[in-house]
Amino acid sequence: AQSVTQPDIHITVSEGASLELRCNYSYGATPYLFWYVQSPGQGLQLLLKYFSGDTLVQGIKGFEAEFKRSQSSFNLRKPSVHWSDAAENFCAVKGNTPLVFGKGTRLSVIA
Amino acid sequence: DAGITQSPRYKITETGRQVTLMCHQTWSHSYMFWYRQDLGHGLRLIYYSAAADITDKGEVPDGYVVSRSKTENFPLTLESATRSQTSVYFCASGSSVGLQETQYFGPGTRLLVL
Numbered sequence: 001a002q003s004v005t006q007p008d009i010h011i012t013v014s015e016g017a018s019l020e021l022r023c024n025y026s027y028g029a030t031p032y033l034f035w036y037v038q039s040p041g042q043g044l045q046l047l048l049k050y051f052s053g054d055t056l057v058q059g060i061k062g063f064e065a066e067f068k069r070s071q072s073s074f075n076l077r078k079p080s081v082h083w084s085d086a087a088e089n090f091c092a093v094k095g096n097t098p099l100v101f102g103k104g105t106r107l108s109v110i111a
Numbered sequence: 112d113a114g115i116t117q118s119p120r121y122k123i124t125e126t127g128r129q130v131t132l133m134c135h136q137t138w139s140h141s142y143m144f145w146y147r148q149d150l151g152h153g154l155r156l157i158y159y160s161a162a163a164d165i166t167d168k169g170e171v172p173d174g175y176v177v178s179r180s181k182t183e184n185f186p187l188t189l190e191s192a193t194r195s196q197t198s199v200y201f202c203a204s205g206s207s208v209g210l211q212e213t214q215y216f217g218p219g220t221r222l223l224v225l
Contacts, residue, residue, distance in 0.1 A: 034213075043201060043216035044154075090153060098144065098169065099214060103153035 002027040002095035006102035013081045014110055021076040021105050023065075023091030032094040033074040035065055036101075039087045047089075050074065061085070083109045114138070117202050117217040125225050130189045132220050134202030142205040143185040144214060145169075145177065147198040154201065160185055192224045 003026045013019050025031055032051050036044040048059025055067040065076045074091060086109045091102040115136040124130050134143065145157040146169075156169030158177040166177050174196060176188045185204075189196055199221050203214040 036216075043218045044203075045216070046213050049213060098156055098159055100156075101146075101154040103151065 001097050002031055002093045002100050004091050004093045004100055004102040006091055006105050008105045009103075010106045010108065012108040012110060015083050016080050019076075019078045019081045019085070019107070021089055021091075021107070023074045023076065023102060024072050025074065025091075025093040026072065027093060027095040029095065030069070033065075033067060034092040034094070034099070035059065035063070035074075035076050036090045036092060037061075037087045038090065038104075044090065047076070081107075081109055083111070085109055115202060115204055115215055115217040117200075117220050119220060120218065121221050123223045123225065124192050126193060127191050130192050130222065132187045132189075132200055132202075132222070134185045134187070134217060136183055136185075136202075136204040136215075138204060138206070138215070139182060140204035140206050140215075141182070142212075142214075143179065144203040144205070145175075145185070145187045146201045146203065147171065147196075148201060148219075149198050157187065157200075189222075192222075194224050196222065197224045198222060 005024045034049045035047040038044045047063050048057050050057050050067045058064050063078050088104045090104045092099045118133045144159040146154040148154050155171045160166045160179045163182050199219050201219050202217040205214045206212045
């Protein structure tokens with residue numbers, strides 16, 4: 001079965017600065033990979049996903065993520081963070097069983 | 112254009128009571144899922160369903176019962192609520208392409224068991 005680890009529980013970034021949220025997965029084959037975002041009191045919204053092909057995927061709100069097979073990683077990036085990006089972010093992996101979510105990384109944005 | 116809805120949005124109950132959380136989707140998605148979200152655990156899958164009358168256990172199914180008589184509805188029942196079932200519950204649905212397709216989430220139900 002697959003598993004996913006988000007090493008950072010909480011990250012604080014200044015508005016306008018760049019962002020990288022880490023995600024590492026464990027699965028024997030190429031998995032399907034997702035990043036979801038959850039604003040306070042809301043459900044989860046898909047930011048982006050990787051199924052196959054180009055390893056750099058673009059998502060909504062200016063986010064991108066890169067699949068690196070050699071590192072078993074799918075890190076989320078954004079070149080310039082906005083105050084509205086403050087949220088809980090979840091990486092998820094799909095192998096031969098339903099989606100497995102990481103425990104999440106809370107992103108705080110300061111002025 | 113409702114998408115996926117959950118009711119109630121908030122629920123307070125007592126230990127030992129039966130509680131049913133409702134989930135309804137208007138997309139005719141084949142797959143539906145129930146998750147619970149707890150601090151420090153992220154989202155954990157309780158049950159899922161591939162189609163009407165087909166359900167499977169997820170990671171944490173104990174104490175929960177599901178049914179799916181219609182494609183659009185996927186109720187989750189806590190037969191005898193316990194304090195450990197205090198949580199935020201999310202329903203999700205996905206298209207008939209399969210489990211690899213994107214899941215769309217409802218707004219959640221906050222359940223407090225006293």
